[in-house]
Amino acid sequence: MAFEGLTERLQNAMTKLRRKGKVSEADVREMMREVRLALLEADVNFKVVKEFVNKVSERAIGTEVLDSLSPGQQIIKIVNDELTELMGGETATINYSVKPPTVVMMVGLQGAGKTTTAGKIANYVRKNDNKRPLLVAADIYRPAAIQQLQTIGNQLDMPVFTLGDQVSPVEIAQKGIEEAVRTGRDLVLIDTAGRLHVDENLMTELSDIKKIAEPSEIFLVVDAMTGQDAVNVAKSFNEQLDVTGVVLTKLDGDTRGGAALSIRSVTGKPIKFVGQGEKLDALEPFHPDRMANRILGMGDMLTLIEKAQQDIDEKKAEEMAEKLRDNSFDFNDFIDQMDQVSNMGPLEDIIKMIPGMNNMPGLDQLQIDPKDTARMKAIVLSMTPKERENPDIISQSRRKRIAKGSGRPLVEVNRLIKQFNESKKMMNKMSNGNFQGMDNLFGNGVKGKLGKLAMNQMARKNKKKKKKNVRKKKK
Template sequence: MAFEGLTERLQNAMTKLRRKGKVSEADVKEMMREVRLALLEADVNFKVVKDFVKKVSERAVGSEVLENLNPGQQIIKIVNDELTDLMGGGKEGIEFSPKPPTVIMMVGLQGAGKTTTAGKLANYLREKDHKRPMMVAADIYRPAAIEQLQTLGEQLNIPVFSMGDQVSPIEIAEKGIEQAKNEGRDVVFIDTAGRLQIDETLMAELSEIKAATQPNEIFLVVDAMTGQEAANVAKSFNEQLDITGVVLTKLDGDTRGGAALSIRAVTGKPIKFVGQGEKLDAIDAFYPDRMASRILGMGDMLTLIEKAQQDVDEKKAEEMAEKIRENTFDLNDFIDQMDQVNKMGPLEDIIKMIPGMNNIPGLDQIQVDPKDTARMKAIVLSMTGAERENPDILSQSRRKRIAKGSGRPLVEVNRLIKQFNESKKMMNQMSKGNLSGMDNLFGKGAKGKLGKMAFNQMNKKAGINKKKKKKKMVRKKKK
């Protein structure tokens, strides 16, 4: 995942400060040395690192900080503030035209995910802002580019304007906007051609499309996995086209985070959206303050709450809360709740948004197989209605029948029932404290259901490792 290496290095540097009652200038210098190395390792632009370290150092060695009762916490706050500022300060959205349609020109190199991002953003604006988007296929050079956009349009039920690959992109873009006006579409995405590298022909064509369409926004799509090079690409495109914003893709990949931390400082232009997955709804507005908080391992509760509000069925959550209060929570509800959580994205990513969870040793190694839910469902669906509603009747012979019927080992059936019983017990205890269904799910740290699930995964791994160690010891004794 993005930023993991950077998060670990920064946390290690700051943990030393947290433990100190009094902080000296020497302590600050030592911490800043670690911060500098962490940022350079994350492939952040050297000049950006130099300026960042200088700003933090100047603020951190002030007498009002060093003489504070909690100087360590103050310095961490300064690092957090400066990281937020480095990435733009606040969220910057799309500037919609007062006279529709709003024209958004998508530019970028080949392979950055420009066409897919156009589809994701069109879907995002339709869902979040209730817009009526249209996409225009103006990339006539890349094989199957038009086809790809049309397929995306069909999947999302969003119209795509195309004139084939024998018409100039400028004419396609102009006619596409005209068509959008006629159909009452209020946002138009122009998918332009890319190249493997920046060249004069590409830039000349993009400049012509810009002059002909007068776009409200020019979004540069860059691959976050290219690190500092993404910032260099952004700089070149900005000099030629005066872009209005950047969309970072593949932020969920094995990226060190250098692009996100360098682009604003190098170009002066904001990151407006980030793509974090292959699904067509896997795109989010970029919040510098939330990203800074996540980089420093302090969680991201606002994004987590938004995800919950967006993906968790409120009526179902209320029904679930009522069942928990009445202690009638059964296996059907257990699977239902798992489905609700899965809608929000990979469990290991959700857990890391909970403040404090990032400090748990071994959490970065947790990987929850999405097939686990499907396996659990298979087990539950192999039970009779009476067994699902009252798991207490699940005798060993019944469990063996369920294992056979679901095609899963008996140990998995036993584990599922054990997890269900633990969850039910924990929820029953929490409900006595008058907590809502959402609180049961997002309790603090390891007390929340998500935290509990993380610990189950860790204990499972620890159990496997213990067994391996025991086997090795037995072999040694035999020798």
């Protein structure tokens, strides 16, 4: 996630306060110095940092806070509140037109991800708001832009309106809206052209499209990985087009995340969506309060629950719960469960949404390789149908055959079967109302199962590094 460095620095600053029974003004000043450095390192606009630090300091040094029974907790709450306010305060939704179709213009620089984001938004509103979108290909300059949008339309089974690349974008936008009215589409997403930089020709063309299309929304798509430059781009577009909202892309990349904290403050326009992956369902509404919780390491259970509701088949989940209760959970169910969890995103990101898990030692080192999941599936698929349904019959000789069939070492087969049996026992206890299994999984820091998993992952990485170093020395 984009905020990992910032999260670590802010958590360290907060932890010092938590440990103190009494907090002085000097303690607050020291903490705010750490917060200032953390925000600047995260590439947050320096004016935004200054204003944020002043606001928090002003509230935190009040006598009602410092003289309270738990000043440390109150100051952390103030930081959380101000961080939420900095990013917009409330979740901003799409403003749908009273008279359909609602027109949405997608604008931004070339390479920010406008075309893919148009597809993601279309997919999101169809699933969540029961809309019938039409994608309009108005980028006639970038090679293959029209074909890219058509490919996305095919993947989503959604219509794409195009007049080719020899017609003006203004006419394409106008005819696209007419087509939406004719075919009963209630949302039009116009994919406009971008440039490598903000220029007069680009803005003139976008202004002309705006006049003819009269959009309810103008979404500025910004690449979060461009850091401070993203803020400057947002400011320029907003001054000339009066954008209604921002969509941040590549927030899952190796970036410092400062753009997300600066854009709202600099432009005064809300961040409406964030893209966190390449898939067409990798788009989330931007919730400032939840993002503040994540940044401060407090987890994000609401997003986790929403992900589960969206990606996990309710009927299958009920069937699985029944199997756990009567102890008939088998390897076929195990594979189904793995597939459903992997649909929710990387496991390490899911774990971090659980409150308190960010503070677990070794979790920042935890990275679940998707190849590990593929290897486990290969082992299970090398079992006979009878073995998958009755794991207890898998003897040592059968394990050797499964290892050969999957091309994996015997030790991996043994480990998977052991993990399966332990998971089955734990989930069986939990399904019967015994939550001791949860303590074993999440509790006791490095002694909990996830803690051990993180430590084992680190140990394996270190072992591989040592082997590489030995080979280099021999060479």
